[in-house]
Amino acid sequence: MATMRDVAALAGVSAKTVSRVLNQDPHVRSSTREVVETAMRQLDYVPNTLATTFRSGRSPVIGVAVPDIVDPFFAAIVRAVERIALARDMSTLVTTLGDDPTRERSVLESLLRRQLGGLIVAPIGTDYSYLKPWGSRTPLVFVDRSPGRLPFDSFVEDDYRGAFDGANHLLHHGHRRVAFLGDSPTLTTTSARFAGYAAALSEAGIPADEALYAFGADSRGGAEEALERLLGLPEPPTAVFSSNARCTISVLPCLPRTRLALVGFGDFPLADLVCPPITVVAQDPEQLGTLAAGRVFDRLGHPHRRFRRRTVLPVHLIERLSCVGSAEPETLESEPAATSPSDFRTSSTTAFERKAAG
Amino acid sequence: MATMRDVAALAGVSAKTVSRVLNQDPHVRSSTREVVETAMRQLDYVPNTLATTFRSGRSPVIGVAVPDIVDPFFAAIVRAVERIALARDMSTLVTTLGDDPTRERSVLESLLRRQLGGLIVAPIGTDYSYLKPWGSRTPLVFVDRSPGRLPFDSFVEDDYRGAFDGANHLLHHGHRRVAFLGDSPTLTTTSARFAGYAAALSEAGIPADEALYAFGADSRGGAEEALERLLGLPEPPTAVFSSNARCTISVLPCLPRTRLALVGFGDFPLADLVCPPITVVAQDPEQLGTLAAGRVFDRLGHPHRRFRRRTVLPVHLIERLSCVGSAEPETLESEPAATSPSDFRTSSTTAFERKAAG
DNA sequence: TTGTAAGCGTTATCAC
DNA sequence: GTGATAACGCTTACAA
Numbered sequence: 069m070a071t072m073r074d075v076a077a078l079a080g081v082s083a084k085t086v087s088r089v090l091n092q093d094p095h096v097r098s099s100t101r102e103v104v105e106t107a108m109r110q111l112d113y114v115p116n117t118l119a120t121t122f123r124s125g126r127s128p129v130i131g132v133a134v135p136d137i138v139d140p141f142f143a144a145i146v147r148a149v150e151r152i153a154l155a156r157d158m159s160t161l162v163t164t165l166g167d168d169p170t171r172e173r174s175v176l177e178s179l180l181r182r183q184l185g186g187l188i189v190a191p192i193g194t195d196y197s198y199l200k201p202w203g204s205r206t207p208l209v210f211v212d213r214s215p216g217r218l219p220f221d222s223f224v225e226d227d228y229r230g231a232f233d234g235a236n237h238l239l240h241h242g243h244r245r246v247a248f249l250g251d252s253p254t255l256t257t258t259s260a261r262f263a264g265y266a267a268a269l270s271e272a273g274i275p276a277d278e279a280l281y282a283f284g285a286d287s288r289g290g291a292e293e294a295l296e297r298l299l300g301l302p303e304p305p306t307a308v309f310s311s312n313a314r315c316t317i318s319v320l321p322c323l324p325r326t327r328l329a330l331v332g333f334g335d336f337p338l339a340d341l342v343c344p345p346i347t348v349v350a351q352d353p354e355q356l357g358t359l360a361a362g363r364v365f366d367r368l369g370h371p372h373r374r375f376r377r378r379t380v381l382p383v384h385l386i387e388r389l390s391c392v393g394s395a396e397p398e399t400l401e402s403e404p405a406a407t408s409p410s411d412f413r414t415s416s417t418t419a420f421e422r423k424a425a426g
Numbered sequence: 427m428a429t430m431r432d433v434a435a436l437a438g439v440s441a442k443t444v445s446r447v448l449n450q451d452p453h454v455r456s457s458t459r460e461v462v463e464t465a466m467r468q469l470d471y472v473p474n475t476l477a478t479t480f481r482s483g484r485s486p487v488i489g490v491a492v493p494d495i496v497d498p499f500f501a502a503i504v505r506a507v508e509r510i511a512l513a514r515d516m517s518t519l520v521t522t523l524g525d526d527p528t529r530e531r532s533v534l535e536s537l538l539r540r541q542l543g544g545l546i547v548a549p550i551g552t553d554y555s556y557l558k559p560w561g562s563r564t565p566l567v568f569v570d571r572s573p574g575r576l577p578f579d580s581f582v583e584d585d586y587r588g589a590f591d592g593a594n595h596l597l598h599h600g601h602r603r604v605a606f607l608g609d610s611p612t613l614t615t616t617s618a619r620f621a622g623y624a625a626a627l628s629e630a631g632i633p634a635d636e637a638l639y640a641f642g643a644d645s646r647g648g649a650e651e652a653l654e655r656l657l658g659l660p661e662p663p664t665a666v667f668s669s670n671a672r673c674t675i676s677v678l679p680c681l682p683r684t685r686l687a688l689v690g691f692g693d694f695p696l697a698d699l700v701c702p703p704i705t706v707v708a709q710d711p712e713q714l715g716t717l718a719a720g721r722v723f724d725r726l727g728h729p730h731r732r733f734r735r736r737t738v739l740p741v742h743l744i745e746r747l748s749c750v751g752s753a754e755p756e757t758l759e760s761e762p763a764a765t766s767p768s769d770f771r772t773s774s775t776t777a778f779e780r781k782a783a784g
Numbered sequence: 785t786t787g788t789a790a791g792c793g794t795t796a797t798c799a800c
Numbered sequence: 801g802t803g804a805t806a807a808c809g810c811t812t813a814c815a816a
Contacts, residue, residue: 069563071809082787087811095785112559117539119809122480123792129519137505137520143496150495150522159537161487162495162520164508179517181475201470205427320699338696341678429793440803445795453801477793481808787816793808800803 070111079107090115130364131179131187133163140337141313141353142190145211148357149188156365158185169193180206186364188357194254196220207367209360212353214256214378221367223359223379227257227333230349230383231264234331235309237347239272241391243307243329246274247298249319250311251286261311261333280305291318295326307331307391316346323390330390333383345388352381428469437465448473488722489537489545491521498695499671499711500548503569506715507546514723516543527551538564544722546715552612554578565725567718570711572614572736579725581717581737585615585691588707588741589622592689593667595705597630599749601665601687604632605656607677608669609644619669619691638663649676653684665689665749674704681748688748691741703746710739 072090076083081104088096089104096104107113121127130153134142150160163179165172172193179187180199186207196215199208203220210222238246248265250258266276279301282294298305306329310316313334320342323330332339335350359379366375430448434441439462446454447462454462465471479485488511492500508518521537523530530551537545538557544565554573557566561578568580596604606623608616624634637659640652656663665687668674674690678700681688690697693708717737724733 073809083810084787084812085785088786091811097785100785114535114539116541116809117536118480118483118485118541120811122476122794122808123810123812125476125792127476137495137508138498138501140496140498140501143498143501146520147495147522150520154533157536159519159521159540161517162504162508163517164505177472178475178515181472182479182517183474183476317696320696338675338678338700341701342696342699343701430795431793441793442795442803443801446802449795455801458801474793477808478795480792480810481794481796483808785816788814790811790813792810792812795807797806798804800801 069116070113071116072113074111075104075107075113078111079104125183126185127183128158129161129182129184130158130361131161131163131182131184131189133165133176133179133187133189133191135165135167135190135192137162137164139314141212141334141351144353145188145190145357145360148354149361152358152361152365165190165192167192173198177202185368186361188360188364191215207364209363211356211360212257216256219377221360221363221375221377223356223363223381224257225351225356225381225383227260228264228267230333230351231261231309231311232268233264233383233385234333234349235265235268236272237385237387237391238307238309238329238331239268239274241307241329243305244274245277245280245303245305246307246309247280247282247305248309248311249285249291249294249315250281250283251315253283258311265309265311285310286312286314286318288318288321291315292322295319295322295328299326309333313348316348320346329392331385332390335386340388344390344392347388347391348386349383350386351383355381427474428471429474430471432469433462433465433471436469437462483541484543485541486516487519487540487542488516488719489519489521489540489542489547491523491534491537491545491547491549493523493525493548493550495520495522497672499570499692499709502711503546503548503715503718506712507719510716510719510723523548523550525550531556535560543726544719546718546722549573565722567721569714569718570615574614577735579718579721579733579735581714581721581739582615583709583714583739583741585618586622586625588691588709589619589667589669590626591622591741591743592691592707593623593626594630595743595745595749596665596667596687596689597626597632599665599687601663602632603635603638603661603663604665604667605638605640605663606667606669607643607649607652607673608639608641609673611641616669623667623669643668644670644672644676646676646679649673650680653677653680653686657684667691671706674706678704687750689743690748693744698746702748702750705746705749706744707741708744709741713739 072083072086076086081100085100086104089101130149132146132149137143137146146162153160163175165175169192172191180202184206188209188211190212196218208220210220212224214222214224235246246269248262250262253259282298285291285294308328308330310319310330310332313332313336316332324343331347333349335348339346339348430441430444434444439458444462447459488507490504490507492503495501495504504520511518521533523533527550530549538560542564546567546569548570554576566578568578570582572580572582593604604627606620608620611617640656643649643652668677668688668690671690671692671694682701689705691707693706697704697706
């Protein structure tokens with residue numbers, strides 16, 4: 069591991085001159101430059117990024133913390149961040165937060181201690197006030213989940229509107245008994261989606277019925293249990309609004325035999341190829357990541373400029389077949405066409421079309 | 427941003443003492459310790475990881491470079507690496523290589539320059555000789571794809587055997603005309619799988635037929651084209667062996683109307699819920715990542731110990747329904763049961779069951 | 785155009 | 801048990 073000094077010694081110049089050559093400083097005689105470059109080659113010299121970074125006080129790294137990197141939604145966010153970062157010669161430090169909120173703080177703080185260029189986080193906890201002192205030093209951007217009333221930048225989807233539209237779509241298909249499937253009502257996204265769902269029903273003059281709300285349905289077991297209870301009701305639902313893709317995927321196996329109609333919040337790979345193809349409210353994780361990363365660089369480049377704190381991205385309904393249901397109570401509008409998942413798509417390749425192994 | 431010196435000044439001790447307190451050095455009088463700790467709290471002191479790292483000469487970071495982080499297979503590898511790394515207080519620097527092999531070198535070298543603790547790579551190129559000088563400094567581990575004859579550690583699956591078994595399974599179902607679907611024959615994984623497929627047919631006494639080989643089928647368009655050509659053959663195939671999950675997913679949309687049987691190399695989320703459920707040769711990306719990360723730490727901890735360079739992991743067939751085909755030529759053995767994808771699974775949650783959004 | 789000196793924040797060494 | 805000093809590899813400020 070040759071250092072700059074070694075190169076300088078061999079080339080018969082000072083370390084500073086080597087540094088100048090390295091940084092394309094024009095104030096170097098070209099003959100000197102060549103001598104230095106030769107010495108660099110001879111010694112197989114590679115600059116030590118660690119030292120440069122340390123000196124500059126800021127690591128050329130963007131941190132990204134998401135609940136689960138294997139989830140295609142979050143993976144798409146990460147990939148987008150990475151693409152933007154790479155264009156600025158920055159790397160991406162990825163952290164999976166898992167589902168234990170108590171670990172979140174220590175994980176994030178250990179990231180922050182690394183003098184990151186910025187941190188993008190889709191948090192799993194509920195209190196982020198401990199991040200406040202860091203915010204003044206490191207650009208901090210929330211994605212997918214809002215930081216509550218804390219003054220951090222955030223890019224989220226229109227959960228309320230999306231859920232409203234999704235539930236409404238089922239109502240338009242003639243359903244009057246529409247169940248709600250969710251994970252935990254304490255999550256801000258889930259509660260916003262619940263509010264949208266409830267508003268749609270209420271606007272249609274349908275009285276609220278708590279018996280139709282099922283939480284904890286984000287695992288196969290939980291979803292199965294929920295469906296069983298719902299179908300055992302005196303007046304069982306004819307349709308289900310699933311408030312996130314994880315719930316949607318969890319009910320999938322039981323769905324055919326229940327003949328329930330379904331609309332899910334969140335598109336996912338192969339949603340158009342399962343039985344039945346799932347009608348979804350689609351988000352755009354790629355854009356979420358792109359915007360968040362862009363904001364990090366905006367903040368870095370213009371420390372004093374003011375930016376809009378909270379940006380809400382629109383979502384849109386993709387009609388497939390599941391919104392019909394095989395026990396549809398009324399006539400249906402028109403046969404929806406199959407549309408491939410539009411999420412998780414780069415310009416060139418569909419995320420999921422990529423080969424899954426070697 | 428208070429530094430150690432600030433704390434030392436406030437506490438009336440030397441920087442070294444603060445350092446000792448920080449590092450739990452027992453040789454500190456407990457009264458001194460308390461004074462220092464108070465000063466740290468007063469100044470909101472947080473150690474600068476960058477400085478520590480620089481001093482130690484080695485970054486507490488494992489690099490992971492994969493073709494695409496959105497691919498659940500690679501995401502599972504990354505998550506496994508991250509889990510192992512976290513247990514050692516290390517972070518994970520993730521890089522998506524994309525599909526442009528010419529970028530690979532510069533991306534990897536820029537990672538290596540950061541004095542990583544180790545680098546785990548599933549490469550997309552063909553020549554990795556430029557990595558050789560780095561290998562002596564930074565533990566380098568290949569996953570999923572072998573480094574050829576280069577002396578690097580690698581953890582790969584048994585591509586040959588898996589493909590052999592997969593093709594064989596179709597033969598047992600009575601198929602005699604089995605097509606091969608692949609991406610690029612230059613990839614070592616693909617060629618090994620092709621060899622396994624060819625061997626199975628040959629052992630069954632079926633003469634090789636080049637007309638049945640279709641490459642470039644790793645996109646929806648490519649797969650469609652391939653199927654069209656195959657079905658237009660004078661003696662069309664009755665079954666298809668797809669050599670990777672990306673190809674499998676790409677043919678999925680056309681599959682039902684062709685009535686072809688299918689076995690794919692590589693499990694994927696929802697493989698059990700698409701129509702028809704896909705019979706696959708399953709790998710174990712979680713284990714691949716775990717072993718690779720483990721090796722990095724083994725090398726780090728025992729620089730002189732010798733390790734087995736190449737480790738080949740077994741794969742196994744998961745029988746679902748697609749291997750039957752609706753135009754099956756003979757009777758079938760027994761009705762396969764639906765099995766959920768076993769890949770991409772942590773102890774607690776199925777990767778894909780995780781919620782895809784907020 | 786080139787070089788010198790100092791320092792980024794932390795820790796190892798060795799003295800007290 | 802504690803502190804002074806030097807050093808990690810690089811770059812900024814200033815001098816020559």
